[in-house]
Amino acid sequence: MPAGPDTHLLLRAFVDELARCGVREACTSPGSRSTPIVLALVRDDRLRCFSHIDERCSGFFAVGAAKAACRPVAITCTSGTAAANLAPAVIEAWQARVPLVVLTADRPPELREVGAGQTIDQIGLYGSAAKWFFEVGTHEATPERVRWMRMLACRAVWTALDGRRGPVHLNFALREPLVPPVELGEDPLPGRSAGRPWLLRGGPGPDAAAAGRALAVLARDAHRPVVVAGRAEPGLDAIGAACHSLGWPLLADPLSGARRGGAAVAHYDLLLRAPTFSATNAPDLVVRCADLPTSKPLRAWLESLGDDVPQLAFDSQAAWQDPSASVHAVLGSDAAATLVAAAVRAPATDPAWLSAWRDADARAAGAIDDLLAGELSEPRVARELGARMPAEATLFVASSMAVRDVESFTAVRDDAPRVLCNRGANGIDGTVSSAFGAAAVSSGPVVLLIGDVALAHDVGGLLAARRGGLSLTIVLLNNDGGGIFEFLPVASERDAFEEHIATPHGLDFAHAAALYGCEHEHVASVEGLRDGLGRALDSPATTILEVRTARAANVALHRELAAAAVAAI
Amino acid sequence: MPAGPDTHLLLRAFVDELARCGVREACTSPGSRSTPIVLALVRDDRLRCFSHIDERCSGFFAVGAAKAACRPVAITCTSGTAAANLAPAVIEAWQARVPLVVLTADRPPELREVGAGQTIDQIGLYGSAAKWFFEVGTHEATPERVRWMRMLACRAVWTALDGRRGPVHLNFALREPLVPPVELGEDPLPGRSAGRPWLLRGGPGPDAAAAGRALAVLARDAHRPVVVAGRAEPGLDAIGAACHSLGWPLLADPLSGARRGGAAVAHYDLLLRAPTFSATNAPDLVVRCADLPTSKPLRAWLESLGDDVPQLAFDSQAAWQDPSASVHAVLGSDAAATLVAAAVRAPATDPAWLSAWRDADARAAGAIDDLLAGELSEPRVARELGARMPAEATLFVASSMAVRDVESFTAVRDDAPRVLCNRGANGIDGTVSSAFGAAAVSSGPVVLLIGDVALAHDVGGLLAARRGGLSLTIVLLNNDGGGIFEFLPVASERDAFEEHIATPHGLDFAHAAALYGCEHEHVASVEGLRDGLGRALDSPATTILEVRTARAANVALHRELAAAAVAAI
Numbered sequence A, B: 001m002p003a004g005p006d007t008h009l010l011l012r013a014f015v016d017e018l019a020r021c022g023v024r025e026a027c028t029s030p031g032s033r034s035t036p037i038v039l040a041l042v043r044d045d046r047l048r049c050f051s052h053i054d055e056r057c058s059g060f061f062a063v064g065a066a067k068a069a070c071r072p073v074a075i076t077c078t079s080g081t082a083a084a085n086l087a088p089a090v091i092e093a094w095q096a097r098v099p100l101v102v103l104t105a106d107r108p109p110e111l112r113e114v115g116a117g118q119t120i121d122q123i124g125l126y127g128s129a130a131k132w133f134f135e136v137g138t139h140e141a142t143p144e145r146v147r148w149m150r151m152l153a154c155r156a157v158w159t160a161l162d163g164r165r166g167p168v169h170l171n172f173a174l175r176e177p178l179v180p181p182v183e184l185g186e187d188p189l190p191g192r193s194a195g196r197p198w199l200l201r202g203g204p205g206p207d208a209a210a211a212g213r214a215l216a217v218l219a220r221d222a223h224r225p226v227v228v229a230g231r232a233e234p235g236l237d238a239i240g241a242a243c244h245s246l247g248w249p250l251l252a253d254p255l256s257g258a259r260r261g262g263a264a265v266a267h268y269d270l271l272l273r274a275p276t277f278s279a280t281n282a283p284d285l286v287v288r289c290a291d292l293p294t295s296k297p298l299r300a301w302l303e304s305l306g307d308d309v310p311q312l313a314f315d316s317q318a319a320w321q322d323p324s325a326s327v328h329a330v331l332g333s334d335a336a337a338t339l340v341a342a343a344v345r346a347p348a349t350d351p352a353w354l355s356a357w358r359d360a361d362a363r364a365a366g367a368i369d370d371l372l373a374g375e376l377s378e379p380r381v382a383r384e385l386g387a388r389m390p391a392e393a394t395l396f397v398a399s400s401m402a403v404r405d406v407e408s409f410t411a412v413r414d415d416a417p418r419v420l421c422n423r424g425a426n427g428i429d430g431t432v433s434s435a436f437g438a439a440a441v442s443s444g445p446v447v448l449l450i451g452d453v454a455l456a457h458d459v460g461g462l463l464a465a466r467r468g469g470l471s472l473t474i475v476l477l478n479n480d481g482g483g484i485f486e487f488l489p490v491a492s493e494r495d496a497f498e499e500h501i502a503t504p505h506g507l508d509f510a511h512a513a514a515l516y517g518c519e520h521e522h523v524a525s526v527e528g529l530r531d532g533l534g535r536a537l538d539s540p541a542t543t544i545l546e547v548r549t550a551r552a553a554n555v556a557l558h559r560e561l562a563a564a565a566v567a568a569i
Helices: A006-020 A035-042 A056-067 A087-096 A143-161 A207-220 A239-246 A276-280 A295-304 A334-344 A351-372 A378-388 A403-411 A431-441 A452-457 A459-467 A483-487 A495-500 A509-516 A524-536 A551-568 B004-020 B034-042 B053-067 B086-098 B143-161 B208-218 B239-246 B273-278 B296-304 B335-345 B351-371 B378-388 B402-408 B430-440 B452-457 B459-467 B483-487 B494-501 B509-516 B525-536 B549-568
Strands: A025-028 A047-049 A073-077 A100-106 A132-135 A165-175 A225-229 A251-253 A285-289 A311-316 A329-331 A396-397 A418-421 A446-451 A471-480 A519-522 A541-550 B024-028 B050-051 B073-077 B100-108 B131-133 B167-173 B226-227 B248-254 B286-287 B311-314 B327-329 B394-399 B418-421 B448-451 B473-478 B519-523 B542-550
Touching: A006 A035, A025 A035, A025 A056, A035 A047, A035 A073, A035 A100, A035 B494, A047 A056, A047 A431, A047 B494, A056 A073, A056 A087, A056 A100, A056 A418, A056 A431, A056 A459, A087 A100, A087 A165, A087 B086, A100 A143, A132 A143, A143 A165, A165 B131, A207 A285, A207 A329, A207 A334, A225 A239, A239 A251, A239 A334, A276 A295, A276 A483, A285 A334, A351 A378, A378 A403, A378 A446, A378 A471, A378 A524, A378 A551, A396 A403, A396 A431, A403 A446, A403 A483, A418 B239, A431 A446, A431 A452, A431 A459, A446 A452, A446 A524, A452 A459, A452 A471, A452 A509, A452 B459, A459 A509, A459 B452, A459 B459, A471 A524, A483 A495, A483 A551, A495 B050, A509 A519, A509 A541, A509 B509, A524 A541, B004 B034, B004 B143, B024 B034, B024 B053, B034 B050, B034 B073, B034 B100, B050 B053, B050 B430, B053 B073, B053 B086, B053 B100, B053 B418, B053 B430, B053 B459, B086 B100, B086 B167, B100 B143, B131 B143, B143 B167, B208 B286, B208 B327, B208 B335, B226 B239, B226 B296, B239 B248, B239 B335, B273 B296, B286 B335, B351 B378, B351 B549, B378 B402, B378 B448, B378 B473, B378 B525, B378 B549, B394 B402, B394 B430, B402 B448, B402 B483, B430 B452, B430 B459, B448 B452, B448 B525, B452 B459, B452 B473, B452 B509, B459 B509, B473 B525, B483 B494, B483 B549, B509 B519, B509 B542, B519 B525, B525 B542
Parallel strands: A025 A047, A025 A073, A073 A100, A100 A165, A132 A165, A225 A251, A225 A285, A285 A311, A311 A329, A396 A418, A396 A446, A446 A471, A471 A541, A519 A541, B024 B050, B024 B073, B073 B100, B100 B167, B131 B167, B226 B248, B226 B286, B286 B311, B311 B327, B394 B418, B394 B448, B448 B473, B473 B542, B519 B542
Antiparallel strands: none
8 A cells, every 4th residue: 555644544444344344353463564454453442452472372362252252353463474373273264164354464566575574475375264365455545445445344344254154364565654644634435324334245044944844844754853963153052942842862062052951962972882872773864053063973873874864964154064975955044943943843753762862861971970970080070161160151172182072071951151162173273362262252251171282382372361361261181292192093103102192291381370470270179170160260360270180091081981871871 | 095004105105215315304293194194204213303292383493403404304294274383484484495395194085175173275275385285195005106206205305405495395195094004014116226315306506607707797897896695594604705805895694604704894784874984885886695684774775876886696596685676687606606706807806995894894893892881782682692602503583673683783703603593584483493493403502582572472482492302592682572663663653552563471481481491590781691601501401591671772772873883984
């Protein structure tokens, strides 16, 4: 953009439109070239701006905030590798369908590829992970161009939200001077009246009532339907009542928000390890909502059902989640609305069908409770959090072991807390930052359940506690290495396993807490966890509750739990 | 690749060829999908394998190692955002022309875009920053295919080295089982005899003798030539003698390795701030070697020389460094060899020309020494390190202020230590990791000069001290924020400056040292720095020597130094 006030006038209008379209949060990082964008964001009173030294943290913070708030978050950073540090979060946002508006600062064309500082090729930097890339170019702030800029901002937001949600990337070529004149002056073209965005886009999606009628017709011949619900933001809380009224077992990942109510089945990951149970409880109709749950036994079971068992998937965002090519039909309508519509018309299912699932679930729950009584363990921590966290709280879980334990061992609970996780690309990177992002926009407290490797990976994310004054309760399962790898065949390759796969680090996270101004305590018993959780949730500080576990014992316990649950049903 | 031993046989042959081509270091990170690549690397005795929990650190570690060792380094990581975390380092390697062989693990096609875990679009993931991208596909380990695999590995290494050096990216689709059978068996096609690579590529570059004759002809009419030398790895130590024999002032960035000998001018950044000096010492021939130095006054001076003053650039790697479009001719030959050849034939330059520069440099040096006597300050730290570090040591400097202070305030020294910096994209990211990478392959000690924001950005890089048992001396200039931004106009935008540009963090890095098992001491005087440096260089541990400074005072001191140097000449 040209020198003088033009850049600043154009960016002020751009940011004005972001705010008019509903953006409420923005993330910044230090830098010089991004100054015009940062100033425009910071000077708009409708936006809360969060500063992050590390752009990777900034990106994942934005992912967490957008997930928890269910609205697009803006991010900016300076030119060069700063922008590349956002790549992991942009990719997670693409995979997990999280709306982000990424505004990278760049040098203008005359400073590209000539050895000017901090200049890299930012054109299409995020490749296929950006839903939309746009090179903004340089402009004078004529009324026509401000008008175009307002439209561009709206288009960025609506594109992030439309259909399959995701990140959009606008690259701004910025010329000096990078600071505005003292008096920036009037807007050459003010926005529309009454705070309306320049451009609105939206409207109804596919007709849920019609889809519900179609589903009811399909279900007419089904005697043993099951509903499988995976990760969804906002949660699928509303499907529980419909499933209950239909008499359809609801196999609900905690990430779906639907592990509640009279139809929910919690321990499908354990139940489906029992060959007899899986075989005798094979469904004749599968309705899948949102993402596929993580559970391998569930995925294998769905794959094994036979090619004539209809499997329907609600996939309003074109996520195409079906690794086994089992799906027969995809519905683009809203899952909850469609199930509610179907419940009105579908015939009642024999109550024995739901009871068979619920009874087995209760027996598995009993076996788990028996085995987990006493000592604190990784599965017990997951079960405890599911049972004890306040209803208004959010549980953010790390990928890798934490999300699997929460899926396997969290019981059905009608007032279950919300559970979030970065399950788009399932990376362990950025987890701390995303949890802080969720904490920044959530009204209730946020608890992060995380392992030591993921915490070591994003340890810099703890800086949000100090700089942002944000409060988070971190329950750290520390087994000094990647516990999940102990479950894999590679664990027997002893020459390489410890050093290159398990990667024990010997970190004493009390020092990390001291570095970032967090509270830290060791927790060694169930009572200790309960007490610590109580204190942490009451504290305005970020607290790390560290549970030490042993990797080998953890593997053994998981195998015992599976065996006990299978034996119980 | 198919199940069974095939994958492992192919990868063993691939890694065998990497080693035959001269690769000696590899970096790994934890993960499951990358198991076959990790095992092949770890099980080749010719490779030292460094494990990193954070792939971003791994990538920058590889950059530092490849820079310091001047040979390609291999990196692998698991699928998903793990690979995206390498992006900043891959981009730095592209910009700085550092050879890397990036081997990403991926899921096979049938697990892509179907909701399988940890799967993202890795095809062309690094965009234009990868010199070469290749999707390896899946193969059986037939002799023909092993032969092709051996060629592929050689091609990866030679492509990273050929012409413009840089990173290459090979994406490996890997199917289960990911661990090899107990007995992997014979190689279906062993490599060539006598440890030779399957394919050698190389040969002489453009003829330096001929280029030298051409340069001598050009120089015949020149009475006032100057040589400007910027970042180069390996260093341009050899040009000093040629410049001295030619009587050509050598304006040498410490990153060139050429700030030594009787022709070197150290304080050009300050000299060229004096309008009289710049005008009266305008050259009639400029010879540029390697990258452009960072100095803004130097860059502005080169731009101002007039379009008829011939400027020649040695650019054997097609870096195209010329932001002001001042270069008349580019020579593809080796700078040192060409200058040596030219020195034989070029007429002697009036010794007064070199003396004018050297005398001014000496006066500037005197003024700097006077002003820096006494208290420890950021410029004094840079000057001390340049003067005191052992000749066999390496100084790794962070981008941002550290590299500028080293350029401005390091004196000429015949046994100057090597100076390295990530100046490709000039990011502050990954600096700690790159310095550890340099330390891992250097025979002498390595000192990192870094500011607090860069250290906070890559604090996780310190884990290399603990896990890799690596020793590094870190001289930390802590002014609690981005000191460089105080020099910019944005410093007057007070509503946004502190929080979003300067980003003070209040970190006490003693806790970071404790977390990662490093020594830490505060240094508050010149003697303290000397003593601390002595202890740190003798210690097998990584030591952080922390110098507290104030941002505002630092700006004032820099302005005083410039004024004093200008007044002195």
